[in-house]
Amino acid sequence: MQNMRGMSTLPVLLTAVAVVALFLFPNFVESTYALHIMILIFISVIMGLGWNILGGYTGQYSVGHAAYFGVGAYTTIVLMQYRHIAPWYGVWAGIVVAVAVALIIGSICFRLRGPYFVLASIAVAEIFRVTALNLKKLTNGAEGILITDIPPFKIGDIVITDFMSKVPFYYIGLVTLLIAIIVTWLLQNSKLGYYFQAIREDQDAAHSLGINLTVYKNVALAFSVVFTSLAGSIYGLYVGFIDPSTVLALDLSVQIVMICIIGGIGTIFGPVIGAVVLVPFSEALRSNMIAQALIDSGLVNESSGFGSFLKEQLSHAHVLIYGILLVVVILFMPDGILGFIRKKLLAKRQKEAI
Amino acid sequence: MAVFLQSMISGILIGGVYALIGIGLTIIFGVMRVINFAHGDLLMIGMYMTYFLFSLLHIDPFVSIVVTIPMMFLFGAFLQKVFINRVLGALPQNQILLTIGMGLVMSNAVMLAFTSDYKILSTTYSSASFNILGISISSPLLISFAITIAITLALYWFLYRTDTGQAIRATAQDRDAAQLMGINVKRMSIIAFGLGASLAGTAGALISPTYYIFPQVGSVFTLKAFVITVLGGMGSIVGATLGGVIIGVAESVGGVYLGSGWKDVIVFILFLLVLLFKPSGLLGTSKD
Numbered sequence: 001m002q003n004m005r006g007m008s009t010l011p012v013l014l015t016a017v018a019v020v021a022l023f024l025f026p027n028f029v030e031s032t033y034a035l036h037i038m039i040l041i042f043i044s045v046i047m048g049l050g051w052n053i054l055g056g057y058t059g060q061y062s063v064g065h066a067a068y069f070g071v072g073a074y075t076t077i078v079l080m081q082y083r084h085i086a087p088w089y090g091v092w093a094g095i096v097v098a099v100a101v102a103l104i105i106g107s108i109c110f111r112l113r114g115p116y117f118v119l120a121s122i123a124v125a126e127i128f129r130v131t132a133l134n135l136k137k138l139t140n141g142a143e144g145i146l147i148t149d150i151p152p153f154k155i156g157d158i159v160i161t162d163f164m165s166k167v168p169f170y171y172i173g174l175v176t177l178l179i180a181i182i183v184t185w186l187l188q189n190s191k192l193g194y195y196f197q198a199i200r201e202d203q204d205a206a207h208s209l210g211i212n213l214t215v216y217k218n219v220a221l222a223f224s225v226v227f228t229s230l231a232g233s234i235y236g237l238y239v240g241f242i243d244p245s246t247v248l249a250l251d252l253s254v255q256i257v258m259i260c261i262i263g264g265i266g267t268i269f270g271p272v273i274g275a276v277v278l279v280p281f282s283e284a285l286r287s288n289m290i291a292q293a294l295i296d297s298g299l300v301n302e303s304s305g306f307g308s309f310l311k312e313q314l315s316h317a318h319v320l321i322y323g324i325l326l327v328v329v330i331l332f333m334p335d336g337i338l339g340f341i342r343k344k345l346l347a348k349r350q351k352e353a354i
Numbered sequence: 355m356a357v358f359l360q361s362m363i364s365g366i367l368i369g370g371v372y373a374l375i376g377i378g379l380t381i382i383f384g385v386m387r388v389i390n391f392a393h394g395d396l397l398m399i400g401m402y403m404t405y406f407l408f409s410l411l412h413i414d415p416f417v418s419i420v421v422t423i424p425m426m427f428l429f430g431a432f433l434q435k436v437f438i439n440r441v442l443g444a445l446p447q448n449q450i451l452l453t454i455g456m457g458l459v460m461s462n463a464v465m466l467a468f469t470s471d472y473k474i475l476s477t478t479y480s481s482a483s484f485n486i487l488g489i490s491i492s493s494p495l496l497i498s499f500a501i502t503i504a505i506t507l508a509l510y511w512f513l514y515r516t517d518t519g520q521a522i523r524a525t526a527q528d529r530d531a532a533q534l535m536g537i538n539v540k541r542m543s544i545i546a547f548g549l550g551a552s553l554a555g556t557a558g559a560l561i562s563p564t565y566y567i568f569p570q571v572g573s574v575f576t577l578k579a580f581v582i583t584v585l586g587g588m589g590s591i592v593g594a595t596l597g598g599v600i601i602g603v604a605e606s607v608g609g610v611y612l613g614s615g616w617k618d619v620i621v622f623i624l625f626l627l628v629l630l631f632k633p634s635g636l637l638g639t640s641k642d
Contacts, residue, residue, distance in 0.1 A: 061447040063454075064452070081396075108630060109626075109627070111630070112630075114446045114447075115446050116584075118447065119389070119625075120629050122576070123580075123581075123622045123625050123626055124626070126577060126618065127619055127622045128620050130615070130616070130618045130619050131619065133615060134615040134616055134619075178410065250573055254454055257451065258451075261451060319458055319462045320458070320459060320462035322455075322458055322482050323456070323458030323459035324455070324459055325455075326452070326455030326458065327437065327459065330441065330448050330451050330452040330455065331437070331440055331441070331452070334448055
């Protein structure tokens with residue numbers, strides 16, 4: 001059962017069911033914590049999908065995507081907080097600024113290849129971070145910007161939402177995520193997407209076939225930055241606070257890459273799997289759930305030195321898990337979880353065929 | 355003029371330590387073509403080692419390098435054998451991500467063990483300084499500079515005068531040819547990573563009397579190490595030495611005239627300019 005695009009019916013059906021379930025989710029789940037985790041997952045998937053267009057499909061490993069995440073977040077929030085421009089306009093301004101900045105950087109950095117491009121992308125992101133720290137008039141420096149209130153979203157006189165609960169952010173995240181998936185899917189099967197993949201496979205061969213490398217790398221970067229910037233704006237509005245060490249940090253750039261690497265780069269559902277694995281795990285560590293569970297299960301005595309040590313320290317160590325996962329994935333499943341499963345399935349099928 | 359001279363001299367003094375960091379990174383890159391993103395974290399581990407040797411055993415930080423150097427060498431050799439060795443043939447991007455992951459594990463494991471509180475190693479001479487012709491020179495910086503020069507000279511002697519050193523340089527020049535000449539390139543890789551780690555650790559030990567010690571201190575130095583090695587030319591040992599001093603001076607002079615907040619921007623802009631206009635660096639050969 002294959003249709004024209006080469007997709008079988010079952011996955012399409014499953015995806016549709018999943019989407020409907022996700023839309024109904026807030027109606028059945030009251031827990032704000034569950035919603036919080038879902039929103040964080042959505043934001044991570046969006047930034048992962050964004051990076052994936054440049055890193056996964058075009059093969060340009062940027063380890064500086066925090067720059068565009070931060071530019072999106074800062075533009076939207078500075079406009080809202082100091083110029084009273086509503087965020088649903090500010091988000092577009094964020095995208096425009098981020099893409100404009102990206103194209104300037106891209107035309108400079110894309111002549112570099114391999115490790116040199118990686119280093120340049122890090123340097124660019126660091127320049128942004130240090131600049132944001134120093135432009136105190138615009139960004140409030142290291143203190144960051146605290147959002148006082150988001151204006152209610154009205155159509156005519158009817159208030160659609162006042163952004164008081166987590167539900168509007170849930171739907172904003174979900175819709176943006178679906179758009180990102182659809183755009184990635186369309187790209188993957190378009191001529192443009194084939195150009196990207198040709199560049200990834202062999203830049204020189206692609207060039208000799210008449211693909212203008214700088215132009216198409218910049219096009220991929222622009223697509224990528226639109227979603228990264230959106231993720232930044234949504235994150236800033238949702239959390240209500242931004243500062244250079246969260247939205248422009250090197251750690252964030254690494255996390256964006258990791259979401260894709262762990263899930264499987266250059267695939268649509270790779271970033272989804274990566275975020276679904278990473279976000280709940282690191283949140284569980286951050287909120288001390290794992291330490292508490294270890295103590296509750298009786299494995300570790302709370303009053304013992306080790307128990308209190310775990311309780312105090314494990315919440316700070318969520319990044320440690322990122323590091324360990326990254327090392328394990330690169331060493332043992334360089335194609336990510338999705339690639340690993342596919343390989344196993346293929347091996348199984350081949351065995352059955354014999 | 356006095357201010358300029360002053361900043362030049364402190365730049366050169368700190369540049370010596372930067373050179374150690376850069377030489378370590380460049381040796382690793384030269385021999386294995388791997389860019390070590392955990393380099394700053396190795397330096398951080400060197401700092402913690404020095405701190406605990408000082409606070410628990412009261413060993414002076416400049417004396418404790420006798421312990422730090424071999425310990426860090428073993429640690430580096432271990433990392434190479436267990437992790438780096440497995441990805442030598444992999445995509446450069448995956449090598450980079452592996453070392454990023456190793457760095458995250460190191461800095462967060464240290465944070466888990468010793469919390470993220472800033473530690474200060476204060477010796478009797480930490481803030482001592484003396485004047486020469488109206489220019490004040492920090493004593494710990496001067497001592498560390500002297501040690502840096504001694505180590506650099508010893509390193510040059512090792513790399514240019516001993517058989518193992520020449521084998522390392524041969525491997526860096528052409529891995530396949532070196533192998534054909536009967537050089538054990540696997541062993542050279544382990545030695546190279548061990549050397550790189552011990553140089554980073556030594557640099558950490560040398561700056562610990564004048565720097566805050568905390569688990570995330572590494573990332574700053576990782577980035578600086580890249581700038582230094584790219585500036586000097588990836589794989590060039592003389593280049594890294596020169597690059598270290600240039601970056602030290604650029605930071606110090608830039609910090610004086612533009613404010614210390616902006617000094618990192620100067621370094622990164624310098625870095626981008628070199629990447630764009632002379633990616634082979636000042637002394638590098640543009641082989642790949």
